Amino acid sequence: MVAGNWKMNTTPSEGKALVRAVMEKVPNPATRVVFGVPAIQLLGIQELVKGHPNYAVAAQNMHQEESGAYTGELSAAMLVDAGIEYVILGHSERRDYAGEDDDLINLKINRALKHGLKPIYCCGEKLDIRQAGNQEIVVGHQIEQALSSLDPEQISRVVIAYEPVWAIGTGMTASNEQAQQMHAYIRKMISNQFGSEVGNNITILYGGSVKPNNARELFAEPDVDGGLVGGASLEADSFAAIIEAVRPA
Numbered sequence: 001m002v003a004g005n006w007k008m009n010t011t012p013s014e015g016k017a018l019v020r021a022v023m024e025k026v027p028n029p030a031t032r033v034v035f036g037v038p039a040i041q042l043l044g045i046q047e048l049v050k051g052h053p054n055y056a057v058a059a060q061n062m063h064q065e066e067s068g069a070y071t072g073e074l075s076a077a078m079l080v081d082a083g084i085e086y087v088i089l090g091h092s093e094r095r096d097y098a099g100e101d102d103d104l105i106n107l108k109i110n111r112a113l114k115h116g117l118k119p120i121y122c123c124g125e126k127l128d129i130r131q132a133g134n135q136e137i138v139v140g141h142q143i144e145q146a147l148s149s150l151d152p153e154q155i156s157r158v159v160i161a162y163e164p165v166w167a168i169g170t171g172m173t174a175s176n177e178q179a180q181q182m183h184a185y186i187r188k189m190i191s192n193q194f195g196s197e198v199g200n201n202i203t204i205l206y207g208g209s210v211k212p213n214n215a216r217e218l219f220a221e222p223d224v225d226g227g228l229v230g231g232a233s234l235e236a237d238s239f240a241a242i243i244e245a246v247r248p249a
């Protein structure tokens with residue numbers, strides 16, 4: 001699977017042009033392709049991908065409550081009614097700028113699953129943690145807090161995105177070995193808690209400076225099931241090249 005996270009980029013007309021160009025370049029992707037678009041574009045982009053077996057749309061956030069007086073927020077029910085299939089939750093930018101922690105993210109994941117949305121749960125360590133060699137402790141803790149209350153059926157609808165914070169938007173991609181090591185660790189954690197069938201089948205994406213020139217090698221690692229792409233998803237040529245770098249299932 002390849003998911004693009006546009007973050008706060010593209011106007012609605014730019015977004016539509018980008019999706020049209022990607023779909024024209026890769027009309028039949030060999031993998032699931034998801035556009036994570038700004039809230040104002042959800043309906044418009046959903047219209048463009050509607051009916052396509054491999055293209056889908058993700059919201060970049062969602063509120064944990066069912067409905068109510070939460071000005072500026074989007075609910076799970078609204079996303080589902082608009083035809084949206086995925087929601088990105090726990091991105092490091094929301095952890096940093098909106099103060100989200102794994103307890104809150106756990107509430108959001110539960111709400112999303114209750115409505116049939118598929119959460120793309122983001123986790124990952126900061127640079128000082130990596131330098132101290134504590135990345136598995138920190139990511140393990142994030143996953144435990146955010147996902148351990150789920151049952152095997154629920155977790156099987158979750159996509160995990162490992163995004164080392166030091167690699168996001170910096171051009172400093174994790175090495176293939178670093179990515180593989182963490183993905184294997186995450187898969188083992190999920191297998192231990194939910195059983196090996198769930199662990200073997202869960203999709204674990206790598207995110208952090210994925211580009212056309214490193215995607216193929218990263219995606220060739222046995223536990224890397226694709227990517228969550230920021231900057232390189234904003235340009236049709238580079239996103240199309242990354243989609244085409246996914247190894248066949």
Ligand SMILES: O=C[C@H](O)COP(=O)(O)O
Nearest residue numbers: 005168169208209230231
């Ligand atoms: O959600 C995507 C990540 O934050 C990666 O962003 P990037 O590809 O620009 O490093």
